[in-house]
Amino acid sequence: MNLRLLYLARNLTRNRIRTALTCAAVALPIIIYVLSTAVVEGYEEFLEQAARELRLAVTQRTSIINPLPAGHRPKIESLDPTGARLVAVCGMRWIGGRIENDPRPLSTLAVDADTFPTSFPEYLRSPDEREAWVRDKQALIIGRGVAGQFGWKKGDRVTIVPSVPPYTPMEFHVVSTSEEASDPLTNWFRRDYLEEELRKSGAPEGLVSFFFIKCGSKADLDHFRVAIDALFARSPDETKTQDEKTFMNEYVTQQFNLPRNLRILAAVTVFVAVMAAANTMSMNFRDRISEYATLKSMGFSGGIVFTMIQSESLLTCAAGGIAGAAVPYVLFTHTPMKNFTVPLIQHLDIAPAVCGQAVLIALAIGLLAGAWPSWLAVRLHVVTALRSLE
């Protein structure tokens, strides 16, 4: 092997534990970067898909947690009696839910049975599913992620305890596992069944958490976004109408501001990696001052010594970066974890381009980490360095 490369390789393995720990310190933030980027991109893809669905979301003006009267629906529908521009209005009420003796929370929504299939055509794709939905008041559409988590399948009878009134267990019949829907974790059932249960328990009826409105075109979307709010202006139940992308984005942001927090997390961990790698390179420099001074006394220029240190830093961080990018890539594309689901995201897609970016970030970490000791080596005065060792 070429002596230059051999020297570099031997320097990398000179203190194996230190090198391995530095690689790990770089790999971990890279894993976090790759995963968070995949989640953020998946979330953005979800929002883009929501934007393509030409749907409006209508909530109570002050807060999403305040319900709206179900009676708003005919008033909204009256804005377009032909039904050509305002295709369907679907009221929804969130009940959350869980199954008995299981702490895992569910996201379950009661929806208007008649307009749900038109409003959300990505569900109930087959005729027999649609027929079961219409026929059976206790029909339940489950997300495929939920099906995977709880082992539920079409035809199963399941009991869900709502997190809100009526609080009493409700029995459902699974009619679909919504294989093609973008949201894998939400369950849907008929609102008339909920109203029936609320009536039995004496809890307030006739309320919805929000409406989803399917429009005929982008122009209709823009038109009704304004028209609906104008319709209920100055009424006791004023509305806030947004397109689905804005609504979902606001909902997620209010809940946990996922994209921003993930980006902050990734940035902070990358910064920590820079500090860890810089610390290693500084320790290496301190350990080898006499060696660098000797090389310079032999006629090795500052540039050569600079390149040596930077190469070592780059290689260490590149190794960490490649390992950090490879771990999530392999896990989420070649192991059973590829079926792992994240709320709102269909599939955690670890794109090779993101892995490439991650390796570039690792190289940048290497450059930054090696910058200070490399500069010190360039400035190293041979006589001073050798004297300090005597």
Add this chain to the structure above:
Amino acid sequence: MSAAEIECIDVRKVYRKDRIAIPVLDGLNLRIAAGEFVTLMGPSGSGKSTLLHLIGGLDSPTGGSVRVGDAQLERMSERELTAWRSRHVGFIFQMYHLVPVLTAAQNVELPLLLFKMSAAERRERVATALKIVGLSDRTDHRPNQLSGGQEQRVAIARALVTDPDVILADEPTGDLDARTSEEILTLLNLLNTEFGKTILMVTHDPKAAAHGQRTIHLEKGVLERDEVMPRKTVAAASA
């Protein structure tokens, strides 16, 4: 085989520490003929190592001139000095300063990386240098597998491998026992007599100084005494 004359004229060197000027060399004049083996003696702080560093181009004089062969060192830039050192000077340090992760042969080969030459030529030069210092059978040993004397021999081979004009040794036997010191000094004698190298060696040891042709005594930065030594031949030194 090459050697160079060394000439120092009115050389002054002042170090500054916390704004205080510390004169180390004060108008030193010195001439060493090509192929001479000169030793430098004097108490600590007399300027021996500083003079060695100035002649080796590791430091620049505050005043005066230093000439080694055709090179007027005080006029050269840092970059020029670095390039000049690689071709004309071989350093030997008290603590050897070998690269611990490289073998003896690889340590000796290091300075040759700065030269445009084939791998075969490099290997040949390394083998020759190690043969001269008597370590042909230790080429693949790492420094931690060698004794102190052997490490210093590798350092000498490393200083020799580029065929420099001048070899500068800073207390090369300071860390060795008497017998090993004698072996190293005999080796330096050999480089001087057989290969004609100009050698300037700093030492505290009068016995070591006896191996040179001249001993220059420094005191407070000036040349106190220039003493011609009775020549010790390689054969005599070996005996």
